[in-house]
Amino acid sequence: EVQLVESGGGLVQPGGSLRLSCAASGFTFSSFWMGWVRQAPGKGLEWVAHINKDGSAVYYVDSVKGRFTISRDNAQKSLHLKINSLRVEETAVYYCESDGGRQWGQGTLVTVSS
Amino acid sequence: DAVMTQSPLSLPVTLGQPASISCRSSQSLVYSDGNTYLNWFQQRPGQSPRRLIYNLSNRDSGVPDRFSGSGSGTDFTLKISRVEAEDVGVYYCMQHTHWPHTFGQGTKLEI
Numbered sequence: 001e002v003q004l005v006e007s008g009g010g011l012v013q014p015g016g017s018l019r020l021s022c023a024a025s026g027f028t029f030s031s032f033w034m035g036w037v038r039q040a041p042g043k044g045l046e047w048v049a050h051i052n053k054d055g056s057a058v059y060y061v062d063s064v065k066g067r068f069t070i071s072r073d074n075a076q077k078s079l080h081l082k083i084n085s086l087r088v089e090e091t092a093v094y095y096c097e098s099d100g101g102r103q104w105g106q107g108t109l110v111t112v113s114s
Numbered sequence: 115d116a117v118m119t120q121s122p123l124s125l126p127v128t129l130g131q132p133a134s135i136s137c138r139s140s141q142s143l144v145y146s147d148g149n150t151y152l153n154w155f156q157q158r159p160g161q162s163p164r165r166l167i168y169n170l171s172n173r174d175s176g177v178p179d180r181f182s183g184s185g186s187g188t189d190f191t192l193k194i195s196r197v198e199a200e201d202v203g204v205y206y207c208m209q210h211t212h213w214p215h216t217f218g219q220g221t222k223l224e225i
Binding site for chain 1: 204210217
């Protein structure tokens with residue numbers, strides 16, 4: 001069974017940092033592009049970042065460039081998102097997804113508040 | 115950026131009747147390889163998104179055949195031939211032809 005399980009969310013102050021992780025199982029992780037999508041409370045979906053199969057190419061939405069870093073460890077079948085300088089408006093559920101949205105995790109909630 | 119505009123944003127439907135959601139892109143979504151990278155997602159209340167259609171018109175495994183995707187260039191449509199109660203939720207189009215990938219605002223389908 002294909003599974004994506006996110007972790008690492010929580011409450012953080014504005015300007016703070018977090019590292020989100022996504023553990024993959026049930027498929028050949030290294031064969032697929034992976035990405036992060038977020039959803040603010042009661043709002044729509046926003047694509048955040050993507051990484052290619054071997055991690056050599058990464059892409060970000062403009063609003064997070066320079067503050068977010070996506071990475072992957074194919075040996076550990078894991079995806080990561082390092083988030084710095086968090087803003088209140090970035091409070092959201094952060095989902096990891098694979099292969100153009102074919103599979104999604106359950107999401108991890110990041111709350112940015114003082 | 116390719117701006118995705120969905121309509122309507124709210125779609126009241128009757129069980130057993132058809133439903134249609136429109137998605138328009140500010141740029142052509144035809145990639146240099148000839149493919150159109152437009153996906154449709156369903157998000158039921160309290161759940162993660164689920165992909166229904168990929169690359170314009172390909173139905174994902176396990177998706178009922180009452181769902182279909184069509185369109186070309188900048189205009190796209192998701193059709194449900196006969197709405198069932200389990201179809202309640204929010205539907206999103208998403209393009210992955212251009213960086214950054216972008217989603218539509220979502221269309222809330224309610225019975």
